[in-house]
Amino acid sequence: MTTGSKFPVKRPRAKSGSTSGRPKFRRRADARPDEILDAALAVFTEKGFDAARVDDIAMRAGISKGAVYLYFNSKDALLRGLIEREVAPAAHRLRALAEAGGDDPKSTLTLLVTAATQLLSDPRMFATPKLVLSVAPRFKEIAQFYRERVIDETIGAIASLHRRGVENGAFRDIDSDAVARMVIGPILVHAMRKHVLGAKDAAPPDLRAKAHLQILFEGIAA
């Protein structure tokens, strides 16, 4: 799962277990690809995939344009490598969230919503989703990859949390996917307004999370 790479990336140095010679002093050459991807994420997010020039990325990574091609075969590969790298942390984050509260579904959900609200207030956390959304029409594989590995995983995790709560007697028996959308949706709306459409925050995260949970648990009917 970690090794199987859907989007192959050039690895200029055989990562052979051999502690070949001395670890040298020279370059933290192993870090290069990551540095480049960091730069790529920044530039792609800022300008969009097409408008970003490989030169920009190289410059932000502090290397020459040619050097980028030592590590990645193409601009597309850069994008794919980036998304691929970002999926693992995203998936990890969401799993951490889903397991946040131990085995009480209700408090777990509370923690999850609070943490997610907090998290997605950070522009860096929303950088990858934003990028994926903007390139999705052209890179169907990336869209699919991201959906399956991040979105559907998240929905699935929340749904299963809900089901546990149902069995538990904590939650009413409703369509779990709908529940998941009720959990994610409001947070997404806010994140999009803010990070994509440039809105300024109104309410602070904790208040938003609180209201969100209140409605989620009890509804809006009097």
Place this chain on the structure above:
Amino acid sequence: MTTGSKFPVKRPRAKSGSTSGRPKFRRRADARPDEILDAALAVFTEKGFDAARVDDIAMRAGISKGAVYLYFNSKDALLRGLIEREVAPAAHRLRALAEAGGDDPKSTLTLLVTAATQLLSDPRMFATPKLVLSVAPRFKEIAQFYRERVIDETIGAIASLHRRGVENGAFRDIDSDAVARMVIGPILVHAMRKHVLGAKDAAPPDLRAKAHLQILFEGIAA
């Protein structure tokens, strides 16, 4: 306010008062701008703004590349003209939704959610939002324009609907913006999964709307 055009569009001599009758034989110049914008929306949505070639748009509109420039000064102008044209209908649609159910807030909200769920299942209805999301990082003005005229309007309309319900005694007194996000969010999540990330529908719209409303009104707590 409705007439004031933020993004000016070339209008080649309006051929005054021409309610001329016959659909003409060739040169139905009056329809051209709209035809071009239709084509532009299709191509932009499909490929993204940068990847779309003016040639593609011209071809889809059934005219030559040069002819596009008879009506629009640049590719950017095409985008702006398009967004501008689409904002009015979008705003109108949402207003229609918000006023869907007469003066009973509860049933109004029910109708609104049902209709919105229905509506956003149609790819064409989500085409403009999708496009806006993809160009937002580069065209801040468009992002702002769309947010103010569509998103914030929608949120405001729902929020005020909620406030009426509160005064009415139909709804509990909660943060109205949070309510609005609970109304929009789940629908948006589904639309994005489907239209942007390419997911196949699972539940049909009416079921989704029903579950959505159930949770919205009564919450998920047992």
Place this chain on the structure above:
Amino acid sequence: MTTGSKFPVKRPRAKSGSTSGRPKFRRRADARPDEILDAALAVFTEKGFDAARVDDIAMRAGISKGAVYLYFNSKDALLRGLIEREVAPAAHRLRALAEAGGDDPKSTLTLLVTAATQLLSDPRMFATPKLVLSVAPRFKEIAQFYRERVIDETIGAIASLHRRGVENGAFRDIDSDAVARMVIGPILVHAMRKHVLGAKDAAPPDLRAKAHLQILFEGIAA
């Protein structure tokens, strides 16, 4: 010589002597080509040949772009027609100058220099020469045409004036072409500085002419 047209121009109306029907009231259609050439001269002079758009010319002539092509086959033809038309007046002007002063070579030359200095202070009078200079590298035929019919004619006229003066005993026997260059040169220098390079006038025409003649007749040596 007058009829033989080196650069053929479309004549949409057979100029047959027939006073065909009524002279009509309608359009002074016969004037059209001239109006167009007027417009062309203005625009070409202002922007240069390439930068001038046929649309500009049409607009300045108060007609549609298509109408220009009813009278001229191409933009090049417009240029050639224009130059051709301007050559006659230019030649006529210079001949008038050369014959300005009756049969006293000295006073003729005086009048000629005075008049030419005066004349070339007018931007419109220098418009065609300026245009010819700017297109000469590309339109060799025009360059040649203009040189033979205007420049060389002028030089010839002055030279022959000089020769008459020599026979007359009024002038010393020197290279007549050199004399002609001494007559034209200073005037040209001023015209170029002013009309082409945008300099502001310093001395007024009469003073310039006077100094010019003084040197011409007596030299600068003490």
Place this chain on the structure above:
Amino acid sequence: MTTGSKFPVKRPRAKSGSTSGRPKFRRRADARPDEILDAALAVFTEKGFDAARVDDIAMRAGISKGAVYLYFNSKDALLRGLIEREVAPAAHRLRALAEAGGDDPKSTLTLLVTAATQLLSDPRMFATPKLVLSVAPRFKEIAQFYRERVIDETIGAIASLHRRGVENGAFRDIDSDAVARMVIGPILVHAMRKHVLGAKDAAPPDLRAKAHLQILFEGIAA
């Protein structure tokens, strides 16, 4: 003042201190800008600014079209860079001419006229003036730049030479600018006839210079 560059030119990393010796094998990047400007001068002179294609220039410089843009931002920049580069030599040449003959104004003027006549018989020497004349209507700044730095400098130098002669008792006290025009004018007339309008030489330079000086010093009156 000499360093202050009115028309900035892209300089791709000066490869510091490289007095490296060998003519290198490929990539003699240091020479590139100059090579390109040489090519540009040739093509612009031949065809005029607009009719010249960047491709032509690149081809004549022996590089690809794209490479031109590594050194110059635009076709305009190419023109400006070219003019700027040519102004210094032109100014230098004229200064050298003005100081040609030591401190005897009369012989200085004689040398100056002889040299200038000689010089402007060379097409390459007239290439830049010719170019400037052809683009002047569209590039007012270039026209002004050239006038101030070359034309007016020349006129000024000759005028001051004349004034020295006046003080000296060598020349009569006449309008010095008029004198300057009498010096330059005839040479310019010949150069234009030849290099711009394509005339064939008649008299050889030395004869022309001689006649020019004779008239200049003694006038044409018997």
Place this chain on the structure above:
DNA sequence: CATGAATGAGACTTCATTCAT
């Protein structure tokens, strides 16, 4: 490993010219 000069395909945009009306 790294550089950066160089290429070449292609995009947007302009405009002379045509043609149906």
Place this chain on the structure above:
DNA sequence: TATGAATGAAGTCTCATTCAT
């Protein structure tokens, strides 16, 4: 005769990618 919508052939400029050093 006149219009103006439409075309299509360029032309300028950009940038991903390559390659000699």
